[in-house]
Amino acid sequence: MNTFKKIAAFTIAATVALAACKKDSNNNADTTNPEDVKKGIVTDLATNVIMATYDDMSAKADNLASTVSAFNAQPTDANLTSCRVAWLTVRQAWERSEGFLFGPVATNNIDPRIDTWPVNYQSLDSVLANNQTYTDSYIESLEDALRGFHPLEYLLFGQDGKKKVAAFNQREFDYMAALSQNLKKLCAQAATDWHNGFRADFTAPGNATYATQREVYEELVNAIAGICDEVANGKIKEPYDLKDPSLEESPFAANSIKDFADNIQSVANIYYGKYTADGRGLEDFVKLYNLSLHNKIAQQIQAATNSLVNVTLPFGQAITQQPTQVQNAIDAINTLKETLETELLPLVQANTK
Amino acid sequence: MQKHHSKIYVLLALGVLYASLAFQACNKPEPLTESDRNEWYSGGNQTVFVSGSGAYSQSFPLLTEQKEEIHEVGDVGFEAVFNSDPNQLNYGLGPLFNNVSCASCHVGDGRGKAPEAGEALSSLLIRISIPGVGAHGSPNPVPGFGGQLQQKGILGAAPEATVNVAYTEQTYTFPDGEAYTLRKPIYTLTAPYQALPSGLMISPRMASPVFGLGLLEAVSEADIMALSDVDDANGDGISGKPNRVWNVEKQSFTLGRFGWKAGQPTVIQQSAGAYNEDMGVTSFIFPVESTHGQPQGVLATGKKEISDSVLFTVAYYVRTLAVPGRRKADDATVQHGKALFKQVGCTNCHNAMFTTQTNVAAPEFSNHTIFPYTDMLLHDMGEGLADNRPEFDADGYEWRTPPLWGIGLTKAVNGHNNFLHDGRARNFIEAIMWHAGEAETAKNKFATLSKANRTAIIKFLESL
Numbered sequence: 001m002n003t004f005k006k007i008a009a010f011t012i013a014a015t016v017a018l019a020a021c022k023k024d025s026n027n028n029a030d031t032t033n034p035e036d037v038k039k040g041i042v043t044d045l046a047t048n049v050i051m052a053t054y055d056d057m058s059a060k061a062d063n064l065a066s067t068v069s070a071f072n073a074q075p076t077d078a079n080l081t082s083c084r085v086a087w088l089t090v091r092q093a094w095e096r097s098e099g100f101l102f103g104p105v106a107t108n109n110i111d112p113r114i115d116t117w118p119v120n121y122q123s124l125d126s127v128l129a130n131n132q133t134y135t136d137s138y139i140e141s142l143e144d145a146l147r148g149f150h151p152l153e154y155l156l157f158g159q160d161g162k163k164k165v166a167a168f169n170q171r172e173f174d175y176m177a178a179l180s181q182n183l184k185k186l187c188a189q190a191a192t193d194w195h196n197g198f199r200a201d202f203t204a205p206g207n208a209t210y211a212t213q214r215e216v217y218e219e220l221v222n223a224i225a226g227i228c229d230e231v232a233n234g235k236i237k238e239p240y241d242l243k244d245p246s247l248e249e250s251p252f253a254a255n256s257i258k259d260f261a262d263n264i265q266s267v268a269n270i271y272y273g274k275y276t277a278d279g280r281g282l283e284d285f286v287k288l289y290n291l292s293l294h295n296k297i298a299q300q301i302q303a304a305t306n307s308l309v310n311v312t313l314p315f316g317q318a319i320t321q322q323p324t325q326v327q328n329a330i331d332a333i334n335t336l337k338e339t340l341e342t343e344l345l346p347l348v349q350a351n352t353k
Numbered sequence: 354m355q356k357h358h359s360k361i362y363v364l365l366a367l368g369v370l371y372a373s374l375a376f377q378a379c380n381k382p383e384p385l386t387e388s389d390r391n392e393w394y395s396g397g398n399q400t401v402f403v404s405g406s407g408a409y410s411q412s413f414p415l416l417t418e419q420k421e422e423i424h425e426v427g428d429v430g431f432e433a434v435f436n437s438d439p440n441q442l443n444y445g446l447g448p449l450f451n452n453v454s455c456a457s458c459h460v461g462d463g464r465g466k467a468p469e470a471g472e473a474l475s476s477l478l479i480r481i482s483i484p485g486v487g488a489h490g491s492p493n494p495v496p497g498f499g500g501q502l503q504q505k506g507i508l509g510a511a512p513e514a515t516v517n518v519a520y521t522e523q524t525y526t527f528p529d530g531e532a533y534t535l536r537k538p539i540y541t542l543t544a545p546y547q548a549l550p551s552g553l554m555i556s557p558r559m560a561s562p563v564f565g566l567g568l569l570e571a572v573s574e575a576d577i578m579a580l581s582d583v584d585d586a587n588g589d590g591i592s593g594k595p596n597r598v599w600n601v602e603k604q605s606f607t608l609g610r611f612g613w614k615a616g617q618p619t620v621i622q623q624s625a626g627a628y629n630e631d632m633g634v635t636s637f638i639f640p641v642e643s644t645h646g647q648p649q650g651v652l653a654t655g656k657k658e659i660s661d662s663v664l665f666t667v668a669y670y671v672r673t674l675a676v677p678g679r680r681k682a683d684d685a686t687v688q689h690g691k692a693l694f695k696q697v698g699c700t701n702c703h704n705a706m707f708t709t710q711t712n713v714a715a716p717e718f719s720n721h722t723i724f725p726y727t728d729m730l731l732h733d734m735g736e737g738l739a740d741n742r743p744e745f746d747a748d749g750y751e752w753r754t755p756p757l758w759g760i761g762l763t764k765a766v767n768g769h770n771n772f773l774h775d776g777r778a779r780n781f782i783e784a785i786m787w788h789a790g791e792a793e794t795a796k797n798k799f800a801t802l803s804k805a806n807r808t809a810i811i812k813f814l815e816s817l
Binding site (some may be wrong): 038107109118122137140144207210216246 | 403404405406408434436437438439440441442446453454456457460461466473475479505507508512525652681764765766767769770792815
């Protein structure tokens with residue numbers, strides 16, 4: 001969890017030294033006062049990216065619970081396909097939120113409750129074999145590896161991703177229903193927590209969570225650098241180094257590469273200020289002070305995205321069959337991470353109060 | 354960094370127009386006072402200036418590359434989610450457990466959150482015992498339950514009981530008329546898997562922040578003992594009592610340093626204890642499952658479930674988490690609050706400064722002047738906070754003075770300001786007003802301060 005380490009120790013000195021070096025940005029295309037731009041970036045990111053993502057995720061989790069229920073009522077191929085598509089769409093929204101894993105989703109322990117892997121197959125079989133009623137409190141009492149996205153993925157897709165409708169039994173339907181309801185509840189909480197309270201702390205620093213605007217900016221930069229680190233050096237590198245596909249994040253849906261790409265997309269979303277609606281993002285901050293750094297970050301986000309496109313096999317196979325492409329992806333994402341930590345972080349620290 | 358510090362000091366001095374005086378003073382080689390050193394560097398040279406949710410999660414700034422690598426390996430161990438699937442990594446959860454990883458309770462390496470009324474426990478656990486003493490003077494374990502209640506089990510293992518929390522609230526007023534409300538938790542255990550004995554004693558314990566522990570471990574016993582005053586020989590109403598606890602590695606009694614009642618002597622034993630009791634994971638220090646002798650024990654793996662190196666690296670990770678630096682230490686209100694904090698007597702227990710022992714074998718812990726605001730000793734905190742459950746030499750009224758460094762970042766890291774051993778306080782005011790026993794006088798002085806002065810003390814705490 002140490003994404004920023006030693007550099008931050010020099011924050012104060014850097015600020016003192018650099019505070020006088022602000023460029024007058026009046027000749028920039030954006031004629032707004034830089035202080036208003038900085039405030040506007042945070043407000044826009046909260047509304048257009050962070051809360052937009054959580055609201056979308058919550059709506060899609062709601063839809064997943066409905067499709068699982070419809071599949072139970074009518075176990076058809078079409079309904080199974082709808083469930084799988086619905087799972088993939090919630091999954092996409094969640095992965096696109098991992099560039100800002102701070103605030104309620106972390107402090108209220110939502111992340112581990114919905115996104116722990118690998119799945120504990122043995123216990124999962126026991127959960128299916130016992131005669132417990134799948135109430136929400138029962139689901140909440142289970143260890144983290146038995147709830148959330150991945151057990152649901154395992155049940156919907158099957159070990160090889162080709163599970164047939166006939167293979168579903170009633171216990172599985174009931175377990176999936178309870179899992180999807182629990183996921184829906186927690187996704188809704190992630191959104192609600194931002195609407196009710198956290199947004200105010202985030203957008204109006206000077207409170208116990210964020211004393212200053214600089215802290216908000218540090219949080220944002222550390223969060224996007226942090227997910228780059230997690231993708232490159234955790235999600236990709238650990239299965240790759242050990243050549244162990246069982247450590248893959250979303251193996252049953254063969255969705256791991258997509259997960260990684262969505263994580264990088266969430267970095268892009270924070271940087272450009274866009275989920276669906278486009279507003280201000282970190283790019284508008286960088287452009288005020290250092291246009292060449294903006295070009296560098298933009299180029300490196302693109303390179304990281306492209307590096308994942310080049311991994312064409314499912315990730316579990318790619319770790320042995322496309323080692324060059326996988327290594328290139330690790331390198332490209334780490335390059336972006338380094339730039340964010342060593343250039344963007346000092347820039348925001350030097351130019352915020 | 355010392356250089357950078359002195360720059361700030363000079364700037365400060367300029368700001369209050371004492372420039373000439375300050376420069377004159379620089380010519381005289383006077384020893385640094387506590388205040389000169391502590392304005393920003395709570396953890397001495399192992400301080401970091403990082404805000405936000407990662408404030409507690411930074412490694413020591415002064416670590417060799419090799420040791421940094423050990424810290425990072427330990428970080429992975431701290432986050433690892435344990436499970437009960439023999440085919441997977443991190444196998445060995447349970448049979449009974451409170452939680453599944455270190456980080457599940459110590460979110461962001463920080464403080465646990467109190468359960469709201471009716472809510473299930475997540476980062477708080479319940480210690481239990483019956484009258485009498487167990488092996489080596491430890492609390493007497495409850496037959497069939499042990500020394501800690503586990504409210505979760507792997508499949509097939511009956512949880513020991515369900516824990517229910519309710520709160521009673523009472524409103525009080527300061528002499529100046531401002532109101533505050535204290536909530537007292539009431540814990541009840543329901544649905545035990547077998548009958549609980551009469552005379553059961555329970556002690557709820559919140560997960561504490563884990564940064565800076567290597568520095569507290571490096572404070573010499575002599576320096577801590579110098580602050581102790583068990584029989585209150587100086588008549589100030591403050592005892593300061595060391596706990597003497599069983600050290601498993603040394604097979605002898607040594608000074609207790611960690612835990613709410615200073616029941617653990619070292620970071621590694623504290624960590625091994627948490628693996629064993631909180632997660633049901635055995636190690637070389639505690640090789641016997643917490644469920645040993647209980648019916649749930651048949652599901653135990655019968656193996657040592659983490660390697661020695663995992664335990665060593667996780668303990669090293671915790672020991673080398675840096676202390677967050679102060680914010681706004683130069684603010685006039687904060688400095689006024691700091692003076693008042695001392696004046697009303699808070700520092701009689703919340704001792705500001707220690708210097709760690711010289712240790713040539715481990716320079717990262719050696720000879721740092723730190724500002725943890727604890728004396729590492731036990732104090733009677735009065736009836737209201739008493740758990741009435743002894744632990745080694747700590748009686749049912751005594752608690753160890755918890756460190757206050759970094760406390761102002763709790764909201765930023767953990768999203769709440771729940772303090773005290775069971776998280777009952779919801780803000781700094783409530784935490785202070787729960788103080789009693791030896792702290793009664795200091796609390797009463799705090800209460801009679803003007804609102805502005807009370808606020809200044811809070812501002813000081815927020816700056817830590």
